[in-house]
Amino acid sequence: MATTLRDVAQHARVSVKTVSNVINDYPHVSDDVRRRVREAVRALGYRPNLAARTLRTGRTGLLALVVADVEAPGLHGLAREVVRAATSQGFRVVIEPHGPDAWPSARAGGPPGVDAVLLATDVAAPGVLDARLGAGTPLVLLGESSGDPRCDRVALDGVRAAADATEHLLHTGRRRIAAIGARPGAATGHAQPHTLGYQRAVHRAGLDLPAGYLRTTSQHRYEDGYRAAHRLFAHEQRPDAVFCYSDRLAIGALRAAADAGLRVPADVAVIGIGDSAEGRYSRPTLTSVSADPAFLARTAVALAVARLDRPDAPPARIIAPHTILPRESSHPSG
Template sequence: MAATLRDVARLAGVSAKTVSNVVNGYPHVSDEVRRRVREAIERLDYRPNLAARHLRSGRTGVLALVLAGVPCPDELAHAVLRGAAERGYRVVIEQVVPGRRAASPPRRGVPADGVLLGADVVPRELVEAQVAAGTPLVLLGEGRDGRCDRVAVDIAGAARDATDHLLGTGRRRIAAIGAHPRESPSTPRPRTAGYREALRRAGITAPPGYVRATTHHRRRDGYEAARALLARQDPPDGIFCYSDALAIGAIRAAVDAGLRVPDDVAVIGLGGSEEGRYSRPSLSTVDVDVEVIARTALTRIVTRIACPHVAPVEVTAPHTVLPRESAPAG
């Protein structure tokens, strides 16, 4: 016989209401109680009746995750999927090319109870559409909107720390790969601003052309940008890439040019992807805690679904420089 919510409550030593709060992801439950309830759920193999719950609430039990340019989109998506499943939600994912107009999610014919939007630049049309429809919205990227919750890394600080790491290894000709094609030098976006701030504090001015724009953050884009930089008369001895994928492409370009990484050119990425851990050489990176971002964002979206009029909050997730073989600590 299938376990019931009351069976879980009895085993965990809490009320049925508390079990319901944990299952639905409400934030006002202590970590200890949440742990006991989850252990009881796992032990009893409890499966909430999602159809009945959504029928009673008038909700779909679906969240939309829109990704457009955030670090480690695959890792973030998996973390969101895991966390949403724990709360009884399904997730539809929309991948948007940065800079391209995003449709109003989701595009698969299923209305969403809430939207998680990971984008370097907030698509205003999408935000306005969700706000007008009353759909809860949480931002996960660099962009801000005072009407929405936001959970993100201090991306300018992460870029500054990555560049500082290269400076600490003795590099002085440091280039950057991954700027937005329409980014203006007078109003740089956060990654570029952090990179330039670190150089400025070190008394260094990068030569013209040392910041390379890319349409995408793929390995191929990193390869092509690094190849152009390394072919210059004044090639860099350090490269900061705005994503790990770009950095892995840049390493390959250096190797193909007959250079040694890190002896001739050091490379650091941003994101903390699993791929970088196993590349050769292993990739130095700024690790972004996607589990914290996903967990916090889901807490905010569930809270906003239950209480639409609560004041928006902004949460900054931690980041950490991870020195590895491509740019070991000096």
């Protein structure tokens, strides 16, 4: 038998009306009561009656988490936290892949039947942002510091994260630091945040790096990291460290180093971004920049829910904290 509002109310020792108020995120509920109700919702596995909610409020109770790659490292942790945060607010989550065939009609506004979209990719399909925003559906950009200024965003500070990663390599004694993951054209056009952070850290250290140390990739696949690192390791002035814009690129670079007969970290240090499970179990283990997925998820869901109630509020931009997780791939040289 399905759990009812009354079951949740009895478990939390509150009225059915109070449970309804918490689930629908109404104000004027104390923090203690709100916490008790949300704990009861999780403990009992309560799921709102979406059909009844839609008739009453015009909302479906569904949030869409749109991702660039359903197999991307770190996605499972982020998705788990998004589901947890959404459930505590009385919503369910559907996961949508992003790509040219994922949303058949941008004019239709993307995935149908959802109250809000969390977009966990920095490149949207043509027309998707305009269609969603034009339809009045809340759209939160998640995980990147760049993006459309019309949208709410919760983001890693890409410039600061890249600078911190590069400075970590500098502090371990490396001086020939290459980077992998810039978008094609980024070296001559408007640089993306990771490129800016890398370049600023290098310049602050007074280093004049050889041409070709900033490697572009069309995607962030393992093979992209491998190919870029393979070229770097054949460079006349081989780098002694590589900063990769994602853990996938970094893991590809680790394999390229092994194939080139290089020891990591004795000959070359490697750092990525993402704190993926693959990096934690690679050999050597991968040093990585980690954002807090729980913070990203809680904040993104809160922004989406707030936008439902205040559609005309100015777009919010919230920076997520990050930390360097030193592991075997960047032990100090010498």
